Amino acid sequence: MRIAWLVIRKDLAAELRSPQAMVSMLFFGFLLLVILNVAVPAGARVAPETGAGILWVAVTFAAVLGLARTFDREKQNRCLEGLLLSPLSPEALFGAKMAVNCIFMGISQVAILPIFFILYGDGFLHAPVMLALVLLLANTGFSATGTLFAAITAGANRNEALLPMLFFPLVMPLIAMAVKVTSMIFAGAGPAEYGSWLQVMAAFALIFTGLGFLFTGRIIRD
Amino acid sequence: MAAADHLEIAGLCKDYEGCRALCNVSLRLEQGDFLALLGPNGAGKSTLLRIIATLVLPDRGSVRVRGADLAEDPERFRRRLGFISHHGLFYDHMSAQENLVFSAALYGVADPPARAEELLRRVGLHHQRHRRAATFSRGMRQRLSIARALVNDPDLLLLDEPFTGLDRQAASLLGEQLLLLKERQRTIIMVTHDMERGLAMASRVGILARGRLVFLEQRQRIDPATFGELYHAATSGGRVS
Numbered sequence: 001m002r003i004a005w006l007v008i009r010k011d012l013a014a015e016l017r018s019p020q021a022m023v024s025m026l027f028f029g030f031l032l033l034v035i036l037n038v039a040v041p042a043g044a045r046v047a048p049e050t051g052a053g054i055l056w057v058a059v060t061f062a063a064v065l066g067l068a069r070t071f072d073r074e075k076q077n078r079c080l081e082g083l084l085l086s087p088l089s090p091e092a093l094f095g096a097k098m099a100v101n102c103i104f105m106g107i108s109q110v111a112i113l114p115i116f117f118i119l120y121g122d123g124f125l126h127a128p129v130m131l132a133l134v135l136l137l138a139n140t141g142f143s144a145t146g147t148l149f150a151a152i153t154a155g156a157n158r159n160e161a162l163l164p165m166l167f168f169p170l171v172m173p174l175i176a177m178a179v180k181v182t183s184m185i186f187a188g189a190g191p192a193e194y195g196s197w198l199q200v201m202a203a204f205a206l207i208f209t210g211l212g213f214l215f216t217g218r219i220i221r222d
Numbered sequence: 223m224a225a226a227d228h229l230e231i232a233g234l235c236k237d238y239e240g241c242r243a244l245c246n247v248s249l250r251l252e253q254g255d256f257l258a259l260l261g262p263n264g265a266g267k268s269t270l271l272r273i274i275a276t277l278v279l280p281d282r283g284s285v286r287v288r289g290a291d292l293a294e295d296p297e298r299f300r301r302r303l304g305f306i307s308h309h310g311l312f313y314d315h316m317s318a319q320e321n322l323v324f325s326a327a328l329y330g331v332a333d334p335p336a337r338a339e340e341l342l343r344r345v346g347l348h349h350q351r352h353r354r355a356a357t358f359s360r361g362m363r364q365r366l367s368i369a370r371a372l373v374n375d376p377d378l379l380l381l382d383e384p385f386t387g388l389d390r391q392a393a394s395l396l397g398e399q400l401l402l403l404k405e406r407q408r409t410i411i412m413v414t415h416d417m418e419r420g421l422a423m424a425s426r427v428g429i430l431a432r433g434r435l436v437f438l439e440q441r442q443r444i445d446p447a448t449f450g451e452l453y454h455a456a457t458s459g460g461r462v463s
Binding site for chain 1: 303305311312315324327
């Protein structure tokens with residue numbers, strides 16, 4: 001845990017010093033919200049399903065920009081090798097990188113959500129705590145899957161192109177569930193109606209977190 | 223395995239997509255041995271180092287350190303391992319001091335800032351400690367790389383062509399540090415093309431050719447005058463006795 005925390009702190013400090021991942025995530029997220037807003041007729045009310053879709057398009061496409069940069073700084077001077085030569089276990093490395101991705105996605109969502117409600121109406125703001133829970137579960141699933149695939153593509157030259165091709169087909173069920181639950185929350189449904197979806201999202205996040213811890217070591221070393 | 227053995231490599235094999243990189247490599251090193259590993263390009267020298275460093279998994283064979291199989295507790299072994307390669311293994315966006323403090327903390331060094339300070343003085347970078355590594359000259363980067371490899375006071379130091387591309391100052395600094403480690407009974411494996419330097423520094427000399435260890439001898443039993451011929455015979459033919 002101590003070593004994993006060192007890596008998390010290093011990555012957060014690097015991002016604070018030169019916020020490359022955050023800037024691109026936020027810019028892309030805002031841009032998508034604005035472009036999609038142009039398609040909505042002036043004064044028209046967006047349906048909950050459409051609103052949820054728009055929100056998750058912005059959130060997931062912004063997230064993938066951050067995920068693609070997971071091992072970017074580790075590629076300079078073969079720093080990843082430096083980490084692998086240290087007593088840091090592959091599991092701790094995966095945990096640290098997943099945590100950093102989760103934090104970056106959380107921050108981008110905190111910034112994207114108010115813009116979403118400004119552009120598409122605060123009529124969707126029914127159950128903020130449940131919405132936060134959906135975002136947290138999706139973040140955990142995205143960051144576990146994204147970190148695992150970022151490790152797989154870390155050695156590739158064009159990993160920013162390769163990562164979305166591997167990542168999106170796999171997280172599609174998670175995105176679909178997130179859209180479904182969010183649209184129900186936007187429509188004013190109660191937790192009893194979408195509770196089972198939340199359980200499936202949690203299971204998805206748990207399975208991919210487990211797979212990441214199991215396979216990252218082997219993937220990175222070979 | 224004798225009590226004094228530090229490292230025992232037995233029957234190591236590694237293939238890369240059907241291409242044999244290492245074939246049945248076995249050797250034993252005692253604490254304080256300095257092995258210079260020579261061989262032509264593609265002989266498997268770097269693969270051997272990377273397997274010992276736990277960066278690459280072997281297909282067959284084992285590496286034992288002080289009797290313990292490396293595969294069983296690699297994190298514990300890496301705590302006392304140093305590795306110097308052509309790549310710096312440090313972060314360009316961090317200062318020299320931040321890089322060393324981070325590395326020292328990773329290795330669980332008791333007082334990382336003090337250790338970083340000590341190493342920065344040793345490699346002559348103390349006055350530049352707050353500068354980002356990205357702004358360093360080639361020579362300064364090489365010194366930082368040496369300091370980084372020594373941050374955990376390694377028991378076993380692996381060097382992959384460490385003198386390649388070094389300026390004279392950095393080469394002499396590295397030479398000094400290696401001799402210091404040799405005096406302190408640290409075990410060192412140095413992969414090099416530089417036969418002269420290898421013979422001058424090492425206590426044992428090995429030759430790898432086509433993935434096989436075809437020669438391994440104590441340095442004092444080698445005649446430098448005829449070693450060139452021996453090397454040629456070993457790398458073009460079979461095992462040399």
